[in-house]
Amino acid sequence: MREKKNSTIKLIALGGVGEMGKNMHLVEVDKDIFVVDAGLMFPEDEMLGIDIVIPDITYLTENSDRVKAIFLTHGHEDHIGALSYVLRQLNVPVYGTRLTLALAKAKLKEQEYSGLTNFIEINSDSMLELDSVDVSFFRTNHSIPDSVGICFHTSEGAIVHTGDFKFDQAATELYKADIGKMANIGDSGVLCLLSDSTEAEKPGYTTSEAIVAREMCDAFYNAPGRVIAASFASDLIGIQHIFDAAYESGRKIAVVGKSLERIYHIALDLGYLHVKEEIIIPISEIKDHADKEIVVLTTGSQGEPIEALQKMARQAHKQVNIEKGDTVLIAASPLKGSELFISKTVDMLFRAGANVISGKRMIHASSHGSQEELKFMINLMKPKLFIPVHGEYRMLKSHVKVAKSCGLTDQQIYIAEKGETVEIKDGKFQPGAKVPSGNILIDGSGVGDVGNIVLRDRKLLSEDGILIVVVTLTRRERKIVSGPEIISRGFVYVRESEKLMEDSEKLVREIVEKNISKDSFDWSSLKQDMRDGLNRSLYEKTKRRPMILPIIMEV
């Protein structure tokens, strides 16, 4: 505990609560603001055409002089993927472990960020003595090595952010949590614990990676021909299992997919992935070996590994296609919203002659702790106050129940909404004002320029298409000199709808002529009449409502 008394302690989530992804939590001590993680979120269904989503950091840019540091808990995209956007607006040092910083740097490069960076490597023994607080770290067990939790030591006790974690008692050296250190932090007095809620709805313990490793090995042994394994590049432990199972079962392994190349090489170079070099072969050489001696590993971020499998099933992959007798392992849990996509892919793989091993066998484990592990964290940290983070609302809610079962009371627990300032005063929560928070949508190179209006238009366009009416009038006499011409896209198949188009043209002509003969003529009411008339007539004939866009040209 610090001797210098801290006057104010505030916590604000800019992302990651009430949603999965774009994790970013602020810890404010006195005048200083510390940022834990800068993650991205992948767009949801209704965000048509959007590439990624990042947190709104208005609060940080408005208080830029107070922002002292960004701490990264680990190298997953939902924790580091917004960093380039933050650094474009804030010049602030970034702290992280060796692998995390290496992956963050690679991500910055991928996102074409070429500005200044001040990256400071820490390890779990580091102790930073900053102006308002001391900061220390503790190793956690997650699906990627070098994951840490962060501890802000204030005069009132420690503020602990767990990062993502589980407690796999069979974890290998690279993945081991430092339970002793956590216990010490707990003994020295934790004021508030912010803890990962991802699997708070799941009773018991998360399946051990040791079981996954064994199942994977079994599957490799029993596969009658080639093994095609698909996995997310960020799930380094899963990739480790695949390499290990290949080695154990006497198979060579060829890697396809560009995202893997990056993470894989970084992890390999830094010693976070252990592979016998001799089992790796270029994809071009798989034909030189018996089918029973081959593993093809396909990977990437988000949908990429599954898209690659689809291509292989459709015999459209550039490097390798599914053959009868192949065994496909999908070593990943489907992301919410991608279930249909995965089940279609599985169908295509079966059709192509493969056997598919997915969800039902234990070839993949969650990278987050279930209820008993969450209790373990609470019991180690013995916090005075508790805030569930990293999860959708029902997960946070479920985590509250878990915390209560450990003896915490309602007064000690708080579900903070996104953007809500929560002050800790005299050992109690004091909810405060809201700061700007929300989704900044990134589409192409545009950051935040796609908002509700554009999305609403995309939605309308996606449902019934668009119908454009152009007519050229003379300015003075208001005479039609060209058109009306009608063009549609995404509405009806035009070649089979000539009558509909002709009728529409006729209708527009009538509307225009009626309008221009009026004394009280004006452009906007002509356009409105065209819209209304067409809307009514098209709905009557087709029961569809395309977007209608009247364009009047003057000469």
Place this chain on the structure above:
Amino acid sequence: MREKKNSTIKLIALGGVGEMGKNMHLVEVDKDIFVVDAGLMFPEDEMLGIDIVIPDITYLTENSDRVKAIFLTHGHEDHIGALSYVLRQLNVPVYGTRLTLALAKAKLKEQEYSGLTNFIEINSDSMLELDSVDVSFFRTNHSIPDSVGICFHTSEGAIVHTGDFKFDQAATELYKADIGKMANIGDSGVLCLLSDSTEAEKPGYTTSEAIVAREMCDAFYNAPGRVIAASFASDLIGIQHIFDAAYESGRKIAVVGKSLERIYHIALDLGYLHVKEEIIIPISEIKDHADKEIVVLTTGSQGEPIEALQKMARQAHKQVNIEKGDTVLIAASPLKGSELFISKTVDMLFRAGANVISGKRMIHASSHGSQEELKFMINLMKPKLFIPVHGEYRMLKSHVKVAKSCGLTDQQIYIAEKGETVEIKDGKFQPGAKVPSGNILIDGSGVGDVGNIVLRDRKLLSEDGILIVVVTLTRRERKIVSGPEIISRGFVYVRESEKLMEDSEKLVREIVEKNISKDSFDWSSLKQDMRDGLNRSLYEKTKRRPMILPIIMEV
């Protein structure tokens, strides 16, 4: 078995194999074609703006004089929902049980079909003596009463189509399968069995409805305040459980949602739903009772019940909104592709203060039999030949394994693709030619007029929107007299992109002027140049690719 020898027996699936929905199987005996079911499918993600999907019935219309009957196995939309479209093209009698025909009639009305119908009610004792075959029926156990399997008696043995089924040993009278009759059919010689594959991937037995009823009752007893129950209208047994649990727990029940109204009244009138009248109250009266005495039942087809819950959570429902202390039961399995939508809804409900009971408690059972039940059907029917139907490819594939475990050999089993003609000759499968089959998309009142081009355009429009360029030229001198004018929708927020629009106008003007000064001027290359130029320039500036639509008007 018939004495008159049948010369040819063919089977063709026009839907329902390799997909979920739009079930339609043809049984051809000699010159006669019999149709089993005429179902619809709900559109998949990529079918933007489509309302429903029906089978391609070209083969039937081209052989309309040979089509003798449509048999409906039960009243679910994936079995009766395409009937109005079939009857618009074919004048053919429709056979079904009492409830099935009543629901089919209601569906015809809903789909505004007012043509001729020749509906013939059958029951499970009916025996139809038709020209080429005799047809009998057997009662099956499903989530809606009056479900039957169909048996075509040919001189070579019976062709049996199971319809949808499970074997719930605790089924109540209305839902009981006629196992004795099935055994008799099996004993008299089954040439080919076509059997429901929906749950062929699931080991063991499907959860009994008796367990669901008990869990439902428990949940109603334990709910501290109101119960809001959501269920699909077609899942009549689920609705029966809710009524029973309300009665048992001393609650009144109010019903919201229009689809229920229909199915519910039909089922109630015909005696297929048993409800104590006194427990039903209008929704306006729920305030007259204590919260602990209330159940609100919301229902409908497809997403409707969940949409209603969302509205209630957002406090935007016309009749009833979520209050703190409500218990929400989602008594339905999420349809593939709607998982995200449901999980969002659950989050909103929790936020609104409700407790939500869904997937994890057994308040809903599958309406299809698991592997042990599928084996039971095979063992009852003892078919010479076997075709798995009603399921995606991997389910059919899994059903094949199940059939093999019952002793059937590869030669006895055939996975028929959609549209594939499978002849049965000398007790063996003879795969034959393909007939037209596929998805007919229905959008508004258009049947089949939305094809790949329109869908592709909708997809493009949904991703980056559209940019329209209009320019008016004089016909002779080819001079710009108006424009270029640029309008966009769904691309960028125009008010914040003035510079981009101005630059684009300038670019178009340059392109037009360069083109019209050429000797070899022609319209199509001008348009192409506009498209290419804008495409390049916009991608460079925004990394987006809106659809670009150049329109040239002549005066």
